[in-house]
Amino acid sequence: MKTFKTTWRNIRRSPYQAIAAVFVMTLTFLFISFFTFLLYGSSKAINYFESRPQVTAFFRQEVKQTDIDNLKSDLRTTNKISNIRFVSKQDALKIYKEQNKNDPLLLELVTADILPASLEISTVKIEDLSGINTMLKESPLVSEVVFQKDVVSVLTSWTNALRSIGVGLIIVLSLVSIFIMVIIIGVKISQKKQDIEIMRLIGAGGWYIRWPFLFEGIFYGATGALLGWLISAGALWYATPMLSSFLKGIPIFPLPLVFIFGLLSIEIIVAVVLGMLSSFLAVLRYLK
Amino acid sequence: MIRLSKVSKQFRTGVFALENISFEVEKGEFVFLVGPTGSGKTTIFRLLTREALPTSGEIIVDNWDILKLPANKIPHLRKKIGVVFQDLKLLMDRTIFENVVLPLEVSGIKAEEAKKIAQDLMEKVGIEPHRDKFPIQLSGGELQRVAIARALILEPDILLADEPTGNLDQVTAMEIVKQLLEINKKGTTIIMATHNVDIIKSLSKRIISLNKGQLAKDTAPSHSLPKSDNIEKKEKKSPSTSQRYPEGHSGLKEDEDF
Numbered sequence: 001m002k003t004f005k006t007t008w009r010n011i012r013r014s015p016y017q018a019i020a021a022v023f024v025m026t027l028t029f030l031f032i033s034f035f036t037f038l039l040y041g042s043s044k045a046i047n048y049f050e051s052r053p054q055v056t057a058f059f060r061q062e063v064k065q066t067d068i069d070n071l072k073s074d075l076r077t078t079n080k081i082s083n084i085r086f087v088s089k090q091d092a093l094k095i096y097k098e099q100n101k102n103d104p105l106l107l108e109l110v111t112a113d114i115l116p117a118s119l120e121i122s123t124v125k126i127e128d129l130s131g132i133n134t135m136l137k138e139s140p141l142v143s144e145v146v147f148q149k150d151v152v153s154v155l156t157s158w159t160n161a162l163r164s165i166g167v168g169l170i171i172v173l174s175l176v177s178i179f180i181m182v183i184i185i186g187v188k189i190s191q192k193k194q195d196i197e198i199m200r201l202i203g204a205g206g207w208y209i210r211w212p213f214l215f216e217g218i219f220y221g222a223t224g225a226l227l228g229w230l231i232s233a234g235a236l237w238y239a240t241p242m243l244s245s246f247l248k249g250i251p252i253f254p255l256p257l258v259f260i261f262g263l264l265s266i267e268i269i270v271a272v273v274l275g276m277l278s279s280f281l282a283v284l285r286y287l288k
Numbered sequence: 289m290i291r292l293s294k295v296s297k298q299f300r301t302g303v304f305a306l307e308n309i310s311f312e313v314e315k316g317e318f319v320f321l322v323g324p325t326g327s328g329k330t331t332i333f334r335l336l337t338r339e340a341l342p343t344s345g346e347i348i349v350d351n352w353d354i355l356k357l358p359a360n361k362i363p364h365l366r367k368k369i370g371v372v373f374q375d376l377k378l379l380m381d382r383t384i385f386e387n388v389v390l391p392l393e394v395s396g397i398k399a400e401e402a403k404k405i406a407q408d409l410m411e412k413v414g415i416e417p418h419r420d421k422f423p424i425q426l427s428g429g430e431l432q433r434v435a436i437a438r439a440l441i442l443e444p445d446i447l448l449a450d451e452p453t454g455n456l457d458q459v460t461a462m463e464i465v466k467q468l469l470e471i472n473k474k475g476t477t478i479i480m481a482t483h484n485v486d487i488i489k490s491l492s493k494r495i496i497s498l499n500k501g502q503l504a505k506d507t508a509p510s511h512s513l514p515k516s517d518n519i520e521k522k523e524k525k526s527p528s529t530s531q532r533y534p535e536g537h538s539g540l541k542e543d544e545d546f
Contacts, residue, residue: 002393013381198377201339202438203366204394 003208007215014188018220021184025224025275026231028173029267033232035166036263037255042159044252049152054129056146057136058116067141068117075121075135080128085120092117099249116143174274181220181278182285185213189286196287210287214279221275225267233260289315289446289477290336295345297331297501305331306342306501313479315445318472320488321481323498329481330374331501333448337369338362350445367395370439374450374481376431378423378438385410385419388437395442406441413437413467429460436464440471447471449480453487461487 011018059068068086075081087095092115100106119136123129133147189196196209236255244253290313297306306328313319321329334340335347338354347354350368357365378387388410392402410416413433418426426434432452439447449468453461465480465487472478482488488495497505 002399195379195381198379199390199394200363201337201366201371201373201377202391202394203363203442205360205363208394 003211003215006212007219010188010192010212010216011219014191017184017188021181021220022223022227024177024180025221025271026227027224028170028177028274029225029228029271030231031173031228032170032267032270033229033263034235035162035170037232037236039159039163039166040255040259041252042155042162045247045250046152046155046159048250048252049155054123054147054152055121055132055136057119057121057139057142058144058146059118059141060143061116063117063141068119071139071141072119075119075132078132078135080123080125080132081121082124083120083122087118087120089113089115089117177224177274178278178281181217181275182282184220185217185279185282186286188216189213189282210283213283213287214276217275217277217279217282218272219275221271221273221278222268225271226264229264229267233264236260289313289317289350290479291346291348292332292335293346293348295335295342295347297328297335297340298343304501306335309345309498309501309503311496311503311506313477315477316472316475318469318478318491318493319480320491320493320495321479321498322483322488322495323504324483326500327498328501329498330450332498333371333450333479333481336446336448337366337371363394367391367442368445370442370444370447370476372432372435372439372447372449372452374454376423376435378431378434380423383420383422384415384426384434387423387434388415388441391438391442406437409437409441413440429456429464432456432460432464433467436467440476444476446477446479449478451481451483453482453484458486462490465491 072084072086075084089112093110093112096110096115097107121132121136123132129147133145136142136145199209240253240255247253292312293310295306295309296304298304309328309332321332323329331340335342335354336349338357341355349365352361352365354365379390382390385406389402389406392405397405407416407419410419413436415426415430415433415437418430418434423431423434436449436452439449447468452468453464456464461484468478468480469491492509494509495505495507496503497507
């Protein structure tokens with residue numbers, strides 16, 4: 001208890017150094033939080049696109065149901081199809097209404113007649129997509145083919161690149177935070193050199209002197225992590241309606257609370273380790 | 289209780305702070321350590337608390353061989369020896385109470401118990417009314433009492449007082465000495481380094497004189513005057529430091545006779 005009091009007094013009596021330390025930690029954890037949200041979102045988007053039909057063939061208006069059934073049979077005989085689903089004009093209208101339920105103006109203008117029927121097709125192997133795509137494009141029944149292979153692969157490569165850049169930046173920011181914290185706590189130890197000498201002369205052991213500095217590092221780390229998380233979670237909460245409407249149909253937002261609070265717990269643990277490590281390095285360096 | 293055998297301390301510059309010093313102090317003794325500035329009084333205190341190590345010789349404090357004492361035992365040794373430092377070494381950003389209670393905190397005594405002990409001791413040495421003040425708000429004499437209270441709070445077996453009356457007027461100095469005598473009566477071994485001729489003359493105590501790092505004289509206590517009478521007399525008669533010495537004549541010069 002006394003150690004906590006001493007730690008708090010040390011923090012209170014050099015507020016600018018404390019603010020600088022917390023600020024650095026906040027920046028690091030703000031970046032970590034934003035980056036984690038981004039990675040989570042992109043991985044959800046990839047899952048979404050992967051789970052979606054990989055090829056969608058839209059039929060011409062005049063095509064009859066028997067022709068569509070024949071095409072379905074032809075596709076099945078290739079043995080390359082894992083799933084095939086027919087979406088009628090009525091089904092297409094339902095989907096359209098669901099997607100635009102908040103925009104009555106768009107709903108008024110559309111009827112089932114103007115929407116095309118379609119086939120949603122998934123292949124067993126991703127490399128079979130090109131062949132199915134060609135086959136559908138050559139069919140006189142089909143007016144348009146949407147082929148999503150590129151979307152998934154582009155998104156995956158972007159996510160991988162983001163992950164590499166993000167991890168690199170997190171490592172750099174963490175190292176910068178550690179160095180700055182070592183300097184700040186080192187300065188504090190130097191300022192208290194005389195007090196430390198007095199405490200040693202009246203019988204204080206090494207850990208009695210070290211613990212308040214270690215707790216100080218932990219405090220800066222944990223406070224920085226909490227602030228960084230609060231800012232990022234607040235920004236996410238504020239932006240969720242806009243992002244949901246922007247990424248219409250892709251079920252990413254709102255992010256689950258378990259994930260958001262789980263992130264906070266992990267960040268606090270990492271912050272405590274970072275803060276303690278920084279203080280320990282400072283104590284080793286300056287408290288001989 | 290304390291034994292120094294052929295102790296020498298040489299600085300890196302080659303200068304000897306102490307040279308071949310030997311003496312013993314028995315449990316419960318009150319000893320004056322006298323000598324001019326630079327004679328080695330403070331160095332002896334620093335050796336006894338393991339703040340410094342001797343170049344040669346042997347130091348035994350309460351059956352502990354100081355030279356062989358492992359680093360992790362040093363805090364234990366320092367808790368057994370109360371020290372009133374020459375420059376007091378009070379923590380300026382802590383209140384008087386926080387300064388006095390610090391050794392108890394360091395020793396892991398529970399806050400409530402520590403508070404009570406500190407409270408009692410502060411009352412005894414007369415600084416209780418200043419408990420929430422900071423050192424900068426107190427006079428020299430009051431600060432000396434704070435330093436004494438802090439040195440005594442762990443009830444040490446040995447008290448080392450390095451010039452505890454330095455920079456104090458004679459009346460205040462005598463009050464401080466009176467308190468040290470009270471402490472000594474309870475069995476604490478006291479070594480008091482001082483320049484103050486009047487104090488030494490007024491008390492019949494053993495005097496160890498140092499000169500240029502060497503033991504000049506070890507005088508046994510004289511019993512010419514009862515000590516309590518002597519102190520009373522000094523308290524009534526002694527003028528302030530500024531009154532004791534004529535203008536242009538520093539007190540230090542007279543002190544340096546030791």
